[in-house]
Amino acid sequence: MSFRPRRTALYMPGSNARALEKAKTLPVDVLLLDLEDSVAPDQKDMAREQVVEAVKEGGFGHREVVIRMNGLDTPWGEKDLAGVIEARPDAVLVPKVDCAEDVYAIGRKLNDAHASQDLKIWAMMETPGAMVRALEISSSKLEYHGSRLSCFIMGTNDLSKETRAALIPGRAPMMPWLMQCLAAARAYEIDIIDGVYNQFTDAEGFIAECEQGAEMGMDGKTIIHPKQIADCNRIFSPSEEEIARSREIIDAFDAPENQSKNVMTINGKMVERLHAEMARRVVEIADAITKQDEQ
Structure with a gap:
C-alpha cells in the first residue's frame, strides 16, 4: 500500500x-x-x-x-x-x-x-x-x-x-x-x-x-x-464522518459532467478540486488502516 x-x-x-x-x-x-x-x-x-x-x-x-x-x-x-x-x-x-x-x-x-x-x-x-x-x-x-x-x-x-x-x-x-x-x-x-x-x-x-x-x-x-x-x-484515524464526506467529494469531482470543474457546491458548502485531493488522501489512509487491521 x-x-x-x-x-x-x-x-x-x-x-x-x-x-x-x-x-x-x-x-x-x-x-x-x-x-x-x-x-x-x-x-x-x-x-x-x-x-x-x-x-x-x-x-x-x-x-x-x-x-x-x-x-x-x-x-x-x-x-x-x-x-x-x-x-x-x-x-x-x-x-x-x-x-x-x-x-x-x-x-x-x-x-x-x-x-x-x-x-x-x-x-x-x-x-x-x-x-x-x-x-x-x-x-x-x-x-x-x-x-x-x-x-x-x-x-x-x-x-x-x-x-x-x-x-x-x-x-x-x-x-x-x-x-x-x-x-x-x-x-x-x-x-x-x-x-x-x-x-x-x-x-x-x-x-x-x-x-x-x-x-x-x-x-x-x-x-x-x-x-x-x-x-x-x-x-489519528479518519472518523466515519470524515471518510463518508471524503468519498462524497471524490464521487462528485469524478462524475463525467464535473471533469472540467474546479469549484462546486456540495451540501451547501463550496468545495475546490484541491479538497478532492485531500479527500483522496483521507480515503487512502482509511483503506490502509482497514487493510492493516485485517492482517
Missing part, C-alpha cells in the same frame, strides 16, 4: 526481553526499540544483542520496526549501527540530529556497508540546533547519503531540557518549533510524529494532546505505555 499508518509509535526499552516479546501482540503501527535513553550504560551491550536477535527473529507482523541507536559520538554508537545493519529493521532512529551532516554520516555508513535501501533513516528532532536547521535537515533527503531520510520524531522532553521551555498543557512554548519542523518535513514529503505525553495515567491530558497533534497535521504520536494505544489510534 502507498500509505503506511504511523498513528502510534511505542517506545520499548531494548533491555527488557519481556517487553520485546509483548511488542509482537500490541495494536501499534510502529515499534521504537530503544538502545538509547531508556537503557542504562551498563546494559547497553546486552540491550543491543537482545534487540538485534529479536528483530532478526521477526514475528512483528504489520508493525514497522525501528531501532533507536545511541549517537555516533558515544561509546556505543558504532556498534549499535553495525547491529542495525545486521538486524535489518525498517529504519534506524538517530538521536539528537543537529544538522544535515548528522543524516549524511549515518547514510554514508549504511551505503558503505551496502545496506538495503529499504533501511530508512528517522531523525530525532530534539535539539535547539535541529529547530533552527529543520529545513536544512529535511532537505538532506535530496542528497545521495541523505536519501533514506523518511521521518522526523519530535523529542519534546530533550527539547524542553535543552531550551528550558516548559512542558505545559497546550504546549504554547513548543508550538513554534513543532510547526516549524512540520513545515520542513512536509516540504520534502517526510512524515513527522509528535512527541510523548509523560503522564500516562492522565488519559484526559493525553487525549487533548493527541487531538492537538492531529489538528496540527502530525502523522501520529510517540507513546510510552500500552494504555495510550487505543486513544492514539482512534484520534
Whole structure:
C-alpha cells in the first residue's frame, strides 16, 4: 500500500526481553526499540544483542520496526549501527540530529556497508540546533547519503531540557518549533510524529494532546505505555464522518459532467478540486488502516 499508518509509535526499552516479546501482540503501527535513553550504560551491550536477535527473529507482523541507536559520538554508537545493519529493521532512529551532516554520516555508513535501501533513516528532532536547521535537515533527503531520510520524531522532553521551555498543557512554548519542523518535513514529503505525553495515567491530558497533534497535521504520536494505544489510534484515524464526506467529494469531482470543474457546491458548502485531493488522501489512509487491521 502507498500509505503506511504511523498513528502510534511505542517506545520499548531494548533491555527488557519481556517487553520485546509483548511488542509482537500490541495494536501499534510502529515499534521504537530503544538502545538509547531508556537503557542504562551498563546494559547497553546486552540491550543491543537482545534487540538485534529479536528483530532478526521477526514475528512483528504489520508493525514497522525501528531501532533507536545511541549517537555516533558515544561509546556505543558504532556498534549499535553495525547491529542495525545486521538486524535489518525498517529504519534506524538517530538521536539528537543537529544538522544535515548528522543524516549524511549515518547514510554514508549504511551505503558503505551496502545496506538495503529499504533501511530508512528517522531523525530525532530534539535539539535547539535541529529547530533552527529543520529545513536544512529535511532537505538532506535530496542528497545521495541523505536519501533514506523518511521521518522526523519530535523529542519534546530533550527539547524542553535543552531550551528550558516548559512542558505545559497546550504546549504554547513548543508550538513554534513543532510547526516549524512540520513545515520542513512536509516540504520534502517526510512524515513527522509528535512527541510523548509523560503522564500516562492522565488519559484526559493525553487525549487533548493527541487531538492537538492531529489538528496540527502530525502523522501520529510517540507513546510510552500500552494504555495510550487505543486513544492514539482512534484520534489519528479518519472518523466515519470524515471518510463518508471524503468519498462524497471524490464521487462528485469524478462524475463525467464535473471533469472540467474546479469549484462546486456540495451540501451547501463550496468545495475546490484541491479538497478532492485531500479527500483522496483521507480515503487512502482509511483503506490502509482497514487493510492493516485485517492482517
